[in-house]
Amino acid sequence: MLKKSTRIYLAKFVSYFFLGVGALIMLIPFIWMLSTSLKTIDDVFIVPPLLFGRKIMLSNYLKVSDQFPFFLLLFNTFKISAFVLFGQLLTSSLAGFAFSSLRFRFKNALFLLYLASIMIPYHILLVPTFILMRFLKMLDTHYSLILPALISPFGAFLMRQFFLTIPKELGNAAKIDGCNPFGIYWYVFLPLSKPALTTLAIFTLVSTWNDFLRPLVFINNNLKMTLTLGIYAMQGNFATDWPVLMSVVVLSLLPVMILFLAAQDMFVRGVTLSGMKA
Amino acid sequence: MLRTKTIFYYDSFWALLFLLPSVLGFLIFVLFPIAASLGLSFTKWDLSTKMQWIGIKNFHEIFADRVAVKVFLNTLYFIAITVPLLIIIPLLLAIAMNQKMRGIRFFRAAYFLPVVSSMVAISMVWQWMYNKEFGLINYFLSVLGISGPNWLTSATWAMPAIMITSIWKNIGFNMLLFLAGLQSIPASFYEAADLDGVNWYRRLMSLTIPLLSTTTFFVVVMTVISSFQVFDQVVVITGGGPSRSSSVLVHYIYQNAFLFYRMGYASALGWLLFALIFILSLVQSRFSRTVEFD
Numbered sequence: 001m002l003k004k005s006t007r008i009y010l011a012k013f014v015s016y017f018f019l020g021v022g023a024l025i026m027l028i029p030f031i032w033m034l035s036t037s038l039k040t041i042d043d044v045f046i047v048p049p050l051l052f053g054r055k056i057m058l059s060n061y062l063k064v065s066d067q068f069p070f071f072l073l074l075f076n077t078f079k080i081s082a083f084v085l086f087g088q089l090l091t092s093s094l095a096g097f098a099f100s101s102l103r104f105r106f107k108n109a110l111f112l113l114y115l116a117s118i119m120i121p122y123h124i125l126l127v128p129t130f131i132l133m134r135f136l137k138m139l140d141t142h143y144s145l146i147l148p149a150l151i152s153p154f155g156a157f158l159m160r161q162f163f164l165t166i167p168k169e170l171g172n173a174a175k176i177d178g179c180n181p182f183g184i185y186w187y188v189f190l191p192l193s194k195p196a197l198t199t200l201a202i203f204t205l206v207s208t209w210n211d212f213l214r215p216l217v218f219i220n221n222n223l224k225m226t227l228t229l230g231i232y233a234m235q236g237n238f239a240t241d242w243p244v245l246m247s248v249v250v251l252s253l254l255p256v257m258i259l260f261l262a263a264q265d266m267f268v269r270g271v272t273l274s275g276m277k278a
Numbered sequence: 279m280l281r282t283k284t285i286f287y288y289d290s291f292w293a294l295l296f297l298l299p300s301v302l303g304f305l306i307f308v309l310f311p312i313a314a315s316l317g318l319s320f321t322k323w324d325l326s327t328k329m330q331w332i333g334i335k336n337f338h339e340i341f342a343d344r345v346a347v348k349v350f351l352n353t354l355y356f357i358a359i360t361v362p363l364l365i366i367i368p369l370l371l372a373i374a375m376n377q378k379m380r381g382i383r384f385f386r387a388a389y390f391l392p393v394v395s396s397m398v399a400i401s402m403v404w405q406w407m408y409n410k411e412f413g414l415i416n417y418f419l420s421v422l423g424i425s426g427p428n429w430l431t432s433a434t435w436a437m438p439a440i441m442i443t444s445i446w447k448n449i450g451f452n453m454l455l456f457l458a459g460l461q462s463i464p465a466s467f468y469e470a471a472d473l474d475g476v477n478w479y480r481r482l483m484s485l486t487i488p489l490l491s492t493t494t495f496f497v498v499v500m501t502v503i504s505s506f507q508v509f510d511q512v513v514v515i516t517g518g519g520p521s522r523s524s525s526v527l528v529h530y531i532y533q534n535a536f537l538f539y540r541m542g543y544a545s546a547l548g549w550l551l552f553a554l555i556f557i558l559s560l561v562q563s564r565f566s567r568t569v570e571f572d
Contacts, residue, residue, distance in 0.1 A: 011377065011478070019374050019375065020385075023384070023388035026446065028414070029400065029403045029407060036406065047411070047412065091300040094300060095297055095301070097296055098292075098293045102293045110297075113304075117309070117312070119556065120308075120312060121548070121551055121552055121555060124311070124312065124545070124548040124549065124552055125312065125315065126548075127311075127544055128311035128312075128314035130535070131314070132310070132311070147303075147307070148306075150299075151299065151302075151303030153304065181292040182295075210396040210397065210398070212398045212509075213509060213532070216532075228396050229398075232398050232514055235514075246406070249399045249402050252396065252399050256394050257391065259394075260390070261387065264383065264386070264390075267390065268386065271454045271455065271458075272454060
């Protein structure tokens with residue numbers, strides 16, 4: 001039997017080793033992506049592969065908009081994400097407040113309906129939503145991506161759960177001071193709900209930014225696409241120009257990655273809080 | 279759980295105001311589509327000609343449709359390989375990470391980075407890695423003396439390629455769930471085991487894994503549910519080919535609706551997917567009630 005301190009030391013050593021090897025494997029695709037994006041087209045087709053090309057080609061990044069309107073699609077994605085983010089935070093927190101703090105008829109029935117709808121896979125909603133958008137002549141417009149995403153039953157659920165943890169005395173005190181329910185929501189509950197709002201914001205941003213199925217179904221026009229759809233639709237245009245294609249991929253991943261590295265703890269808390277995937 | 283004591287008002291007027299935006303959107307973009315989809319699944323409709331009511335024929339057709347059976351089996355194949363690996367690897371990583379040590383933030387970030395990355399963007403990278411002559415994967419295999427297959431054009435290897443990418447993408451997510459589960463186990467349990475001089479293997483088998491069973495079950499069900507819905511990487515990396523060897527259920531739903539314009543049949547397939555997910559969720563809620571800490 002080893003001494004306890006030795007065992008702890010050994011456990012740490014083994015852990016570091018496996019975590020290190022694993023982390024390297026996880027990062028290889030990102031390293032390969034960066035490495036390829038900086039190579040000349042000739043250096044890409046060398047066996048064995050080089051980590052660094054013989055020439056570092058930062059100029060690949062200047063070519064990202066040669067094959068397709070990269071910056072326009074970046075702007076589209078930003079715009080759609082911003083509208084969806086703002087809409088979901090507002091409608092979810094409003095609904096969450098009603099479910100947590102107001103009494104009204106059919107409250108439990110409505111809340112159950114919200115909960116049940118979370119279980120429905122999105123693919124069931126897709127066909128009727130497409131037909132609806134076609135009827136409203138909103139296909140190929142950003143409305144088709146923004147409008148349905150302005151509300152979220154999951155968001156309302158998340159906000160309700162958080163609001164329930166806010167002490168009732170705070171609401172009552174504000175009520176005695178003459179606050180109406182909207183004032184209590186706006187001046188008391190919202191300022192206290194930054195953790196929940198941040199969690200919801202992160203989920204909404206990442207899932208909107210990365211969404212593929214909805215843009216794929218609703219958008220055809222090259223100039224209306226989001227980044228993910230644009231990359232998919234244009235992959236043929238690059239033929240085998242892997243360096244430029246990888247530059248596009250790097251730039252499209254960058255915003256979410258920066259957000260993640262800057263707010264890692266909030267991502268982690270979000271996952272453990274809700275068990276939901278962005 | 280639903281019976282909550284509200285703070286103040288019995289005021290339907292305010293409730294209406296607060297709920298209006300959310301409920302309006304819910305009716306139009308959630309409830310109506312659900313009802314419409316259910317209705318559509320009993321019809322035959324190609325968007326342009328007249329809609330025909332055909333009863334449960336769509337559901338009959340699923341079982342006679344060879345392609346439907348094939349994509350369903352492919353989906354099961356995908357689940358059978360990815361889910362066990364997406365439990366074992368993240369669990370071991372979480373155990374290794376669940377101790378006081380430096381560099382946790384770096385490791386956590388490295389494993390979680392794929393989770394936040396766009397599946398489409400990252401699939402382009404994997405497509406390049408799977409390249410037969412110049413891809414990184416076949417280079418590594420050649421170092422080991424193995425001549426790598428032509429991953430994406432081989433009916434045998436296209437699906438494993440999708441699986442590898444999917445596992446890589448989701449390891450970090452499950453790892454975090456396990457880590458949260460591990461951190462909720464009271465330290466006193468381990469202190470007691472230490473006093474008894476229990477070795478690490480028995481600690482793992484008799485303490486950690488049983489105490490983690492609620493988390494594990496939750497992770498298994500969540501992983502199976504999300505694996506049933508695998509789509510992005512299939513479309514981008516292989517397009518479901520060659521000869522449907524890597525096509526899956528949601529891919530087939532998508533094709534029926536938006537390539538073949540078979541709205542009714544696509545809806546019926548969607549409800550089949552829902553039925554599978556619903557059963558899993560029922561099992562999950564049953565099981566999670568029977569196991570409790572303390």
